[in-house]
Structures are given as structure tokens and as C-alpha cells.
Amino acid sequence: MERLLVIGNGMAGVACVEQILKHAPRFEITILGEETHVNYNRILLSSLLAGDKTEDEIVLNGLEWYQRHDIRLRLGVRAVAIDADRRTVTCADGCALPYDQLILATGSSASLPPLRGLSAPTRLPGRDGRYLRNAQYSTALRDGVFVFRTLEDSRALLGRARPGVRAAVIGGGLLGLEAARGLQARGCEVTVVHLPERLMERQLDLPGSRLLTAQMEALGIRVLLGRTTTAILGAVEVEGLAFADGATLAADLVVIAAGIRPNIELARNAGLECNRGVIVNDFLETSRPGIAAVGECVEHRGLCYGLVAPLLEQGKVLAAALAGSRGAGFAPVAPATKLKVMGVEVYSAGAWDETLRPELEAIRFEDASLGIYKKLVLDQGRLAGFILVGDTSESARYLSWFKAEKDFAGERRHLFFPPPEADAGAALAGMPASETVCGCRGVTKGEIIRAVHEQGVATLAQLQECTGAASGCGNCAGVCQRLLKMVIPEFEAAVRRQLCACVPFPEEELREILRGQRLRSVQEVLEIYGNGIGCEVCKPALAYMLDMIWCGGHDEDRSARFINDRVHANIQKDGTFSVVPRMRGGVTTPAELRRVADVAEKYQVRMVKVTGSQRLDLLGVSKADLPSIWAELGMASGQAYTKGVRMVKTCVGSEFCRFGVQDSTAAGIELERRLENLYAPHKVKMAAVGCPRNCAEATVKDIGLVGQEGSWQVVVGGAAGKRVRAADLLITVETTEAALDAATLFFQYYRERANYLERSYDFVERVGMEKIRQETVYAPEPQQQALRERLRRSKARARDAWLDRDLPPAASPFVQIQPLEEVVR
Amino acid sequence: MTSELDAWVCVTPQSNIPLREGRAIQLGGHEIAIFNLGDRVLAVANRCPHRGGPLSDGLLADGAVVCPLHAWKVTLASGSVERPAGREACVATYAARLENGLIYVALPRPRAA
Missing domain, CATH: 3.30.413.10 (Sulfite Reductase Hemoprotein, domain 1)
Incomplete structure (x- = not known):
């Protein structure tokens, strides 16, 4: 078997390996990762920062994935040199790894602008004043100054982000805004400092950008535009920023999100042709045989890509090429960007700037008070690009128009407001099977439908498990849901089902009915809105709803309750009950323990057990003994039965x-x-x-x-x-x-x-x-x-x-009924 | 079901069993679950044919009771198992009636020794 070595354990490299595994197994694969984590979803670091996701949730490939595919994974190891003639890679720990095929997926690093006070006082930044590379200098960043590229960076930031901390984010692009929102969600007072005159200037025109600025400010994030930062202030601790115009900004921490630069040293030192990135042809091959490259480190036809979709496409093309199928090759992709900031919707794709060429024309929709701005740019009847701010619900439709190069000459009236569709599913039905639904994991509509038919997928969770769709950034979850609903007739029923046949309403509606009609008893509800009888499914549910809606002021009907809730104990397999007294926080006292022991002995409790919930359980108690046991324990119900x-x-x-x-x-x-x-x-x-x-x-x-x-x-x-x-x-x-x-x-x-x-x-x-x-x-x-x-x-x-132990004995659930007549045998 | 051989036993006032609830009662060697359906009472053996669960503790669903242990559903009038479907097992039933607010249950008379 040939030895395949991949330098870089990030999204692009691992996605490429995933594609390679789909072809015939030909390689013995080793992956080198400089970070010490398994492959995670870098796109979601901002969600991690904001607290919407946990570290576990952003993992894309767990360790078991590497093991399952016999991939040798070496983490925390940096490749320092490539010998392209001998086909070996030397690592920082001194070992040399031979390869037959090498894939460079070294990614990119944060660009650091030339600021005074950027690094720790003992070490000076680049004297020539040019941009420094974070890969070598990240350790030199002074305390309180952060970049935001890796899981480590996010952890470091999370360690500092506290309510009341003043944070300055340098850079008002995608990453900077997401970092700002994450810090703000952690309670920081955030200011975004941006060099150009408008936010996201590479994705938005002036009206779109103005609206975005207003929306960021409405979230409580300050935005400073047209500011050149010259220095980070503070002799020991970070105290703030100084600007070229002489103004300053007080800050306790600084995040630098001023762009990225491809990591190309390794390739350049090995003699590979490089410009801004490692130069590759349409099949992702570099200038040296046996070495390919994918991801953010790559430059293809003069373009470097930083967004996930084209990088995954590169992986697919390279995997196919390595398997011997050289098809169309990688073609330049028009960028499509979505800002993932809660409460602020921004989508930008393609050539959105109509001022670049005279033949481009723009169609706009703007409603400042609703905070919505949309612009479509047409190039001789075809959609060349678009900007959506404040409402991105139509982005998938525009994106598909844009990719399909459809001619809109005849439909210009309906570009923003399409005629109502007779069949709501038509748009989905019209989507070709080959169209990608999940861009993160590269899952097409056809694959989703196959998963339903061939593997019995019936829920979104199963679909995620089975195909990976909607498990990346999650943006396509809505489309996936609608597809499932279209293919599986009973899917909707599962999501919004009726409580039961006795009261045929969804629970949400029932809650409204109960509230609106002021119904207070289960029987009333069943008689007016149901079959008058009820069953074991609807009765306890209605009993709960009434208790919740009327805050305990409902008419309690014990016959609607499960036995546990009639006798306040948990029924066991032999019809006896278990008794778990409340022991708040798992803390008890010697006196309580004595009473528990006394009761257990007196009533010959069959077992006394410590539960998994830090409490004590008395097992094997007969129903008739419950009231006196509760009284003698002198403790409250632990509600372990309900x-x-x-x-x-x-x-x-x-x-x-x-x-x-x-x-x-x-x-x-x-x-x-x-x-x-x-x-x-x-x-x-x-x-x-x-x-x-x-x-x-x-x-x-x-x-x-x-x-x-x-x-x-x-x-x-x-x-x-x-x-x-x-x-x-x-x-x-x-x-x-x-x-x-x-x-x-x-x-x-x-x-x-x-x-x-x-x-x-x-x-x-x-x-x-x-x-x-x-x-x-x-x-x-x-x-x-x-x-x-x-x-x-x-x-x-x-x-x-x-x-309830003090309830009158008549009709008590605890008292054994004695027959009025003796039965003489 | 009732025959000359059955003996009607006066069990308890109807008010001792709350509406739509059941109670267990020991009657001449039989453990019987009696259910108060308001206008009538029904009685079956107090053991679920599945794992012996106390049917008297079950929730009523129309003329059936749902066993509290594993939710087998037993039709009270016939004693047949309604859920899970296709079970042959059956619960013994007892004739029961209301008279002047009192519940009577018919016990099969033991054979003369």
C-alpha cells in the first residue's frame, strides 16, 4: 500500500481524507496535526465563544473515527521540513516520516498588523514593520492580546471573557464580528475597531454595511470605523488602543481579527512554487510531483479561499484525482458568505458590486425600519451576486439561481416577491438530486432521500447520524426537515402530533384551549373537547397541564393520575412501593439517619439503598404502611416517583x-x-x-x-x-x-x-x-x-x-377495604 | 356468568371507591380489583396476566384498565387482553352490581366438600 501523509488535521485536510476513504482503499494514511485536538468545526468557534455550543459539539471527527479507518494520527507535532526528492517529512520532534503521496493542508494564521505594544515587552515585533505571521509569533503576543483562529485561542479568550471586561476587537470582518458577538454574549463591553469606512467591506456595499453597523450597535456592540490602530497601550497589563488620529480607547483585552494569511513556509522552504499561497493546478497538485495541497494554504488561479464550501470541493477533486479520476478539476468558485451572529442576518454572494462593470445592474429592496436590505445584481439577465441583510430566508433560493445561471429576463417582477406557489413542496421537489443540501458535510438531496429509503432514516437526528447532513454549522437543518417531511408522509405527525385519539389536538393547542376556556378539571376537558372518557395517555397529560396552567389552582382528579401520583410512592414489580424522602443537595443529618434506620427496622423494609441521586430509598413497602412511614420519618416527599x-x-x-x-x-x-x-x-x-x-x-x-x-x-x-x-x-x-x-x-x-x-x-x-x-x-x-x-x-x-397521610380514611388510597360481609367457607 | 351457584357478597359502599378508580379487596381467598365507573361497577382478578401486576392500581380507559407495571390493557367486562394485541391470556372476571349505594360481587360458590 502507498503511504499517504497529510500535514494538517483541520477541516480541509480531514474532509479530503474522508473523500479519499470513499474511493478504494489504496493508502496507509498518517495525519499530522499541530493542534492537539481531533478535527473540529472551525466555523463554529464563534458559537463556542458565545456559549451556543460546547467543545464536544464542535468535534467533527472523534478519535474513534481515526481508529475505525486505521488512520495514524499524530497530534501536537509540527512538520518542519519536506525533502521532496527523498519524499520524507521531518517533524519538530526529530522524526522523519517517509511518504509516497503528501497532502499539505496547513491552513492559515491570523495576520497581525504592525502595532506597538503587540508582543510581550521582552520581545519586539518585526522591525521592518511588515505584517507578522502568527504561527511563529503567537507565543510572543503579550498577555491580554488574542487572535481567534483555533480552539486554543477560543479557550484562552473564554478564560478572560467576563461580565464587565472591556474588549476591543480589531477587525470588522466576518471573524471580528462573530468574535465581538461571542464576547458580548459573555457579558463583555465590546468595541469593534475597523480600518475601512464600513464593516464587512469585502462582502457588503455601503447601504448593507450601514444597516449591519446599526444592528451591531443595537445589540450593544460599539463600532468605530475608519480607525487605524497604531499601538496597544499599557506598560504591564493591556490598558487600551491608540489610534493614528491621536484618540485612544480603554480596553482590558484585545482581539485581533484583521484577516488571515496562508501558512506556506513549509512549502516555500521545500522549493514548492508559492505566491500568497501554495500554487496548485486544477487537480490541487503543487509544482513538485507527489505533493498536493488543499484548503486555506492553497492558491488556485490567483485566488485563495477562506470559506468552507470551496475547500471541501478541493478535497473532493483531489481525492478523485488520487484515485485516478481526473474529471473537470477545481474551478474558481464565487464566494458566498453568511455571518453567524445571533440576531443579525447577513448573506453575501458573488459579484455584488454593480459599479464594477457597466453591464451590471442592481435591483434593491430596502426597509430601514424593518432593518431589511436586499440587493440582487444581474449580469445580462443572470444573477451575478446578491446581498441580504436583516432577512436571509431567501438565500438558498438566490444561491441556487446564481449557481444555475438562470435567465431572469422574463421574471423580473418576481425576484423579491415570488408569486405564491400552488404547491409548497414544489421548490424542494424541483431541486435536482445532485444539489448539495449540506455544504459542510457535502450531502446532496439524492443522498438524503436514499438514506430515508434504504436505511430507514425517519428523524433529523437519524439523518445527522447516518449521513452527517445538518451536523456541521446546522444552517441546512430547515431544508433537511422539509425534505424528510416531503419523503416521509408521517414525518410531520411525529413533530406536531395530537395528544391522543381521545382529545385530538396538539398539546400546544390544548394548553391554549385550557387557558382560554378556563377549564379546570380533566373530566371537563374530556367532555367538551374529547370523547368524554380518556385513557392512560391523555389523562395524566391533561392533569399536568391543568396543574401547570392554573399554578396548582385546578380541580385535582386523582383518577386521572398514575398510581405513583395517587399514593406518592414508586410502584415496584411486586406491587409494593419505594419511599425516597427529600434530602436536599444529598445532605442529611445524624437524626434523620437514625429515623430512617428506625423506620426501616420497624416496618421490616426489605432493602435500604443509596440511590444514584444522592438519596436513600426504602424498598418493598406495602401501600397501607406508607402514611405511617412518612409520619415517622418526619421528612418530606422526595418526589422520586413522579x-x-x-x-x-x-x-x-x-x-x-x-x-x-x-x-x-x-x-x-x-x-x-x-x-x-x-x-x-x-x-x-x-x-x-x-x-x-x-x-x-x-x-x-x-x-x-x-x-x-x-x-x-x-x-x-x-x-x-x-x-x-x-x-x-x-x-x-x-x-x-x-x-x-x-x-x-x-x-x-x-x-x-x-x-x-x-x-x-x-x-x-x-x-x-x-x-x-x-x-x-x-x-x-x-x-x-x-x-x-x-x-x-x-x-x-x-x-x-x-x-396526604392526613387525608380522611374514607376513599383513602391507603386504607385496605374490608368487606362488609364475611365470606364463610 | 352468574349462576345459581354464585353467592352475592356485599363488599362496601360505592363511596369508598372514588369515581373512575379501582380498589383491591380480599374476598374468600380471591383478591379482586373492583372499579367504580359511576353508573356501574366492574370486578376482575387483581393480577395482570403478564407479570402479576395489581390491576386495581391501574388507570381506567373506558371499560378497560391499564396495568401500572407494563401498561398491558385489560377489558374489564370480558377479562380479555386488549394490548398487546394477539394475547390469548385472560383475567378472571366477577359479576358485580350496585344496590342502594352498596357494591355486591358474586363469588363462585366452592364445591361442597
Whole structure:
């Protein structure tokens, strides 16, 4: 087998290897990565910074992928020299790797503008005043100055980004704006400093750029345009920026996002032909035989690419060429750019500047108060480029027109406002099977349809698992959903299903009906809106909804409840019950333990067990004994049997643990106290941990508080059950009170919006974290107050369920009925 | 179902079993689940044919009860298993009636010894 060596473990290099693996296995593959991580989605670093994604979520190829394909992966190793004659690569650790075929995928680095005070005081930047290369000088950047290219960079930034920190971002391009938004989401006071007179000047014209500036400012990000930064101020700590006009800006940290430069030293030193990037032909071959190059380090016909779609295309062409199929080759691609900043939609593609050539004509739509600007540029009837600001919902349509080189001479009236379609699915149906739906993973419409028919894919999650579609940046998830819906007739039913045949309405609608019609009992709902009878599916769901909507002020109908909720204990396989008293935060006392021991002995409890939730479980209790056991325990119900608040598991935290940085025990106990005795669409398990070591596993709980030095991360939607899912970050806050508040806002939002039996982790995936954040922690204050108020009202009515021990004996669920007549045998 | 050989036993006032709920009762060696459907009462053996779950603790769905352990659904009038489909298993049923607010259940009379 031939030895294939790939220098670079980034998106372009690994995507190319993925393509090579699709062809016949011909190579023994080694990948060298200078970073110490497996291949991750660099596009999503801004989402990581903003807290929308976690590190795990941006991994594209986990270690098992490399193992599965027998790829030798060497991480944290830098290639220092190529001997193109002997076909060997020397690494920084001294080893020499022979190859038969080499692929350079060395990527690019941040350009550093010539600023005074950029590097640590002991080491000076390039004396010639020209741009420095970050690859060699990144270690020389002074403390408080960051670039934003790698996972390491993001981690370093996250380590500093705190509420109140003043951050200056140099560069108002795509990366700079995304970094600015990420820092702002972390609570920093952010200013973007841009040299040109308009933001994203390479993608937007003046009106589009002005609108973008206004929208960034509306988010609370300051924008300074036309400013040449000359120095970073501060003798020891970073204190700010100085500009050429003499003005200064105070800042505690500086992010440099002023463009990228291809990493070409290795290639140049090996004698490969280079210009701005490593020069390649249409098949990605360099000037030396046996050496190809892909990705951001490449220059093809005078163009370097920094966006993901053309880089993946390069990988495909190269893989095919290595497999011996030299087709059309790589052709220059018109750029298409989407800004991923929450709340600001920008899309730009192709030749958007109509002033460049007289034959170009622009068609505009602008509504300043709606914040929408659209411009299409036509070149003799064909779409040559477009700009969308404020509303990018039509971007896929324009992009396909643009690629198809369709002639619009006859349809100019309908460019912005297409005639209503008789068949809503027509646009999708008209999409050719070869059209790429997911640009990140290169999945076509045809492949998605095959996955449905041949592999039984029926949900978006399965589609992601099976084809990788919608698992990159996620922008195509909507199209994927619509495709699934089109191909699988019952797909919609799965998303928006009726509660059950007895009350044939979707739950969302039912909640509105209950509220609007002021219905307070399950039987009432069934009689007016259902079959008057109900079943085991709809009755408990309606009972929950009524309790939630009327904040506990509904008419309780015990016959609509599952047995566990009638007797407040968990039924076991033999019809006995288990008893789990509340033990907030997993903290107990000697007196409680004594009472537990006494009760266990007195009632001959078959087993006393420590649960996975840091509580004690008394197993094998008969129904009739429950009331007296509760009374003698003198503890409240732990709700271990119900769809509701279970517990808050805690670690020892700063009170005892030598690593603890937050008092997780106190925070957890307080959280449990605030939410206990409440019911929810499904069980809600929580945890609070005092440091990121996460000993109480907060990141796989429905709600978790993760203590960090000086702040709490509030995470939601975690699971460690049938599914294992890392929780999503809701928000990072400074104080324990703020963390508790964020957790309770999410809890009430979940209570009100989730379908019955929908766990938090399915809920967050269905609704989307972005929307959840907008409607909870980032919601306008009145909306937050309303959530708090409804929770407060529910809480005011909520009571320890075990007080039911005092119910009158008639009709009591605990009393065994004695027949009035003796049966004589 | 009732025959000359059955003996009607007065069990308890209807008010002791809440509407649309069931209760278990020991009656001459039989453990019986009795359900209050308002205008009528129904009685079956209190053991699910699946794993012996206490049917008296189940939720009522029309004239059927759903076992609390694994959600088998048993039709109360006939004792046949409605879910999962295609099961031959059957629960013993007992005749039951309401009279003056009292629940009566018919027990098969034991054979004379």
C-alpha cells in the first residue's frame, strides 16, 4: 500500500481524507496535526465563544473515527521540513516520516498588523514593520492580546471573557464580528475597531454595511470605523488602543481579527512554487510531483479561499484525482458568505458590486425600519451576486439561481416577491438530486432521500447520524426537515402530533384551549373537547397541564393520575412501593439517619439503598404502611416517583473541597428548596458542582450549575439515561443568585412549553437553544417577570405530597377495604 | 356468568371507591380489583396476566384498565387482553352490581366438600 501523509488535521485536510476513504482503499494514511485536538468545526468557534455550543459539539471527527479507518494520527507535532526528492517529512520532534503521496493542508494564521505594544515587552515585533505571521509569533503576543483562529485561542479568550471586561476587537470582518458577538454574549463591553469606512467591506456595499453597523450597535456592540490602530497601550497589563488620529480607547483585552494569511513556509522552504499561497493546478497538485495541497494554504488561479464550501470541493477533486479520476478539476468558485451572529442576518454572494462593470445592474429592496436590505445584481439577465441583510430566508433560493445561471429576463417582477406557489413542496421537489443540501458535510438531496429509503432514516437526528447532513454549522437543518417531511408522509405527525385519539389536538393547542376556556378539571376537558372518557395517555397529560396552567389552582382528579401520583410512592414489580424522602443537595443529618434506620427496622423494609441521586430509598413497602412511614420519618416527599422536580445533586464544593471554587452544596440546596414539590412535563434532575471537574455530573442533568472561578455556568438539557447528551450552556453569570434565577427561568419555561413526557433534552433540541435563551435569560424584563410570577404562584400552592397521610380514611388510597360481609367457607 | 351457584357478597359502599378508580379487596381467598365507573361497577382478578401486576392500581380507559407495571390493557367486562394485541391470556372476571349505594360481587360458590 502507498503511504499517504497529510500535514494538517483541520477541516480541509480531514474532509479530503474522508473523500479519499470513499474511493478504494489504496493508502496507509498518517495525519499530522499541530493542534492537539481531533478535527473540529472551525466555523463554529464563534458559537463556542458565545456559549451556543460546547467543545464536544464542535468535534467533527472523534478519535474513534481515526481508529475505525486505521488512520495514524499524530497530534501536537509540527512538520518542519519536506525533502521532496527523498519524499520524507521531518517533524519538530526529530522524526522523519517517509511518504509516497503528501497532502499539505496547513491552513492559515491570523495576520497581525504592525502595532506597538503587540508582543510581550521582552520581545519586539518585526522591525521592518511588515505584517507578522502568527504561527511563529503567537507565543510572543503579550498577555491580554488574542487572535481567534483555533480552539486554543477560543479557550484562552473564554478564560478572560467576563461580565464587565472591556474588549476591543480589531477587525470588522466576518471573524471580528462573530468574535465581538461571542464576547458580548459573555457579558463583555465590546468595541469593534475597523480600518475601512464600513464593516464587512469585502462582502457588503455601503447601504448593507450601514444597516449591519446599526444592528451591531443595537445589540450593544460599539463600532468605530475608519480607525487605524497604531499601538496597544499599557506598560504591564493591556490598558487600551491608540489610534493614528491621536484618540485612544480603554480596553482590558484585545482581539485581533484583521484577516488571515496562508501558512506556506513549509512549502516555500521545500522549493514548492508559492505566491500568497501554495500554487496548485486544477487537480490541487503543487509544482513538485507527489505533493498536493488543499484548503486555506492553497492558491488556485490567483485566488485563495477562506470559506468552507470551496475547500471541501478541493478535497473532493483531489481525492478523485488520487484515485485516478481526473474529471473537470477545481474551478474558481464565487464566494458566498453568511455571518453567524445571533440576531443579525447577513448573506453575501458573488459579484455584488454593480459599479464594477457597466453591464451590471442592481435591483434593491430596502426597509430601514424593518432593518431589511436586499440587493440582487444581474449580469445580462443572470444573477451575478446578491446581498441580504436583516432577512436571509431567501438565500438558498438566490444561491441556487446564481449557481444555475438562470435567465431572469422574463421574471423580473418576481425576484423579491415570488408569486405564491400552488404547491409548497414544489421548490424542494424541483431541486435536482445532485444539489448539495449540506455544504459542510457535502450531502446532496439524492443522498438524503436514499438514506430515508434504504436505511430507514425517519428523524433529523437519524439523518445527522447516518449521513452527517445538518451536523456541521446546522444552517441546512430547515431544508433537511422539509425534505424528510416531503419523503416521509408521517414525518410531520411525529413533530406536531395530537395528544391522543381521545382529545385530538396538539398539546400546544390544548394548553391554549385550557387557558382560554378556563377549564379546570380533566373530566371537563374530556367532555367538551374529547370523547368524554380518556385513557392512560391523555389523562395524566391533561392533569399536568391543568396543574401547570392554573399554578396548582385546578380541580385535582386523582383518577386521572398514575398510581405513583395517587399514593406518592414508586410502584415496584411486586406491587409494593419505594419511599425516597427529600434530602436536599444529598445532605442529611445524624437524626434523620437514625429515623430512617428506625423506620426501616420497624416496618421490616426489605432493602435500604443509596440511590444514584444522592438519596436513600426504602424498598418493598406495602401501600397501607406508607402514611405511617412518612409520619415517622418526619421528612418530606422526595418526589422520586413522579414527573416533577426530583433533586439537586451536589458535590462538596468550596466549603470542604480543596478544588472547589463555588459553594455548590449551598447553591444546590437552595435550588432544590425553590423548585421542590413542583411538577413538570417529565422528571427534572438537577445538579450543582463547585468546579469544572464536575463531580456531581451537572453537565448530564436537565439543569446543571457548573461553578467556575468568579462565575457559574448554567447548563440545560443534559441526559445520562437512554441517551447520553451533554447539556447546553444557557448562560454564564457572576453570582449564585443570578445562576439560580436563570435555572428557574428555564425550569418554568420548560414547564410551560414542553409536551407531556418530553424530557428537557428533547425539548431543547426541538425548540433550539437560541430561541430558549431569547425567551428566558435574554427575554425582555417583563417577560422574565411573568415567568417568575407564574412560578411563584405555583410554588405558593405547592405542598409536600406526603401530607396526604392526613387525608380522611374514607376513599383513602391507603386504607385496605374490608368487606362488609364475611365470606364463610 | 352468574349462576345459581354464585353467592352475592356485599363488599362496601360505592363511596369508598372514588369515581373512575379501582380498589383491591380480599374476598374468600380471591383478591379482586373492583372499579367504580359511576353508573356501574366492574370486578376482575387483581393480577395482570403478564407479570402479576395489581390491576386495581391501574388507570381506567373506558371499560378497560391499564396495568401500572407494563401498561398491558385489560377489558374489564370480558377479562380479555386488549394490548398487546394477539394475547390469548385472560383475567378472571366477577359479576358485580350496585344496590342502594352498596357494591355486591358474586363469588363462585366452592364445591361442597
